[in-house]
Amino acid sequence: MSSAKSEWKKRWQGGLGARSWQKFELEGQNFLLKTHVDHREGYEFLFTDLTCLWHEKMDKEEVKKRCKTLNPRFEAPLPTILRLLQDNTETKKDSTDYTIQHQGEVLVLVLETKVGGIRFTWEFHCQQAQKEMLRDQLLEPLMMMVGEQGRRERRLGQLLKAKDREIEDYKMGGATVSRKSLLTEPFDPTSFNKEQLASKEFDTQVGQGWQEAFSRENQDLYREVMVTQAWVNREEEEEEEEGSDEDTMLLGGTTTHHAPGATKGSPSHVEEQRSPSVSPRKRPAGSPLKGGGAVSTPEKSQKDIELMRREALQKRLQEEAQRKQAKKKKKGALF
Known part of the structure; x- marks a missing residue:
């Protein structure tokens, strides 16, 4: 892993996406849920039985108001309330009672527990979530996990075959195992898969x-x-932004980098773009005009610049297309 990615992962918050799903069994049914709590802002809650996905998001003022309504005698700061909700949803507590209520299209998950001898009740009022949330938070990550597990299985198969070759080399050198129980057969992935499909563990x-x-x-x-x-x-978004800026520059558009004190469209900025490297008011020493010499007129110079820009743009677009194609192949192999 690159150092840049490692540092970025340490800083990444991710919100609800950074929380993993927890198994939850209630009233004889199997559910999955996840909770993201920001102790200064509020919480976000997801709950599913794989048929429907329910969602609730509450800010800090809404949390305080609901807590006051459900628990008039309970006095605690917001971080304490949110930590209590997080603890009772990330893990199913034996000391907490959980019940499910259906109110039309709204699912209400009720939890009741005691804090310092005082009864505490909370209700998650969840609406049915959008299909995009089901895809982003559950289905697509699960498909990626399946792909990654398959990649790891193939890699393990390669390592086992390498180990078999290593053992065979030892045997050819006269090495033997100390006990017959340590002997193994060479790994064959086809036989292994058939054996696993026929095993009781697979059925279980x-x-x-x-x-x-x-x-x-x-x-x-x-x-x-x-x-x-x-x-x-994040990498793809940055590349697209960089490509957009470079295309703008190649087409002669306004760049995002200005000289100190200059603003877009200001005379100093325009002059910085258009002025040649040699001032037109002073001719370089040793280059007098002679009869047979070629003179670069402003019109010809402008055409040359435009041609160079077009060629550079065409090259840039070709390189960008090649990079995107390579990125797609890399992304497909990642999981």
Whole structure:
């Protein structure tokens, strides 16, 4: 990992996308939920049974108002309230009661617990989320995780074959294992896959259902997928912005870099763009006009500049197309 990416990952906040899904079983049903809490601003909450996705976002004033309505006797600062909500949704607490209520198209998740001997109640009033949120927060990351797991499986197969070659080399040199139980067969991916599909473990895994997709290891993988996707998108956005600025410059448009004190369209800025490297008021020494000499007229100089700009622009566009094509191939192989 490059140092730039590593530093960027440390600073990346990500909001709701940076939080992983948690398994939640309520009233005999399996759910997934995630909560993003900003202790100074509010929270955002997602809840799904894979048929529907429900969403609620509350700012700090709304959180305070709802807390006062539901808990008149409970007095606590906003960070304490939000931390309490986060703790009771990131992990299902045995000391907390959870119930689900349906109010039309609104799903209400109610949690009731005790804090310092005082009863605390909270209600998440969730509306059905937009389809884009289901894609961005669940479906697309899951597909990326499947792709990444496949890439890792192929890599592990390559390493096992390399180990087999290493062991064979030791055997040819006369090495033997100390116990027969340590002997292994050479790895064959086709036989391995057939064996796994016929195993009882495969049946058990499938029988556990989709909620096992977010084990502890896969929660970590989900977060890595989301942060890497944000990093890749950031690189593409920066390249597009740079390409737009360069195209503007090549076409002779206004640049975003000005001389100190100059503003767009000011005389000093225009003169900086148009003035040649040699002042037209003073002719270079040793270059007098002679009868057979070629004289560069302003019209001819302007045409040469325009031609150079067009050639540079064409080259720039070709390079940009090649870069985008390479970026697509790299992105496709990333996961």
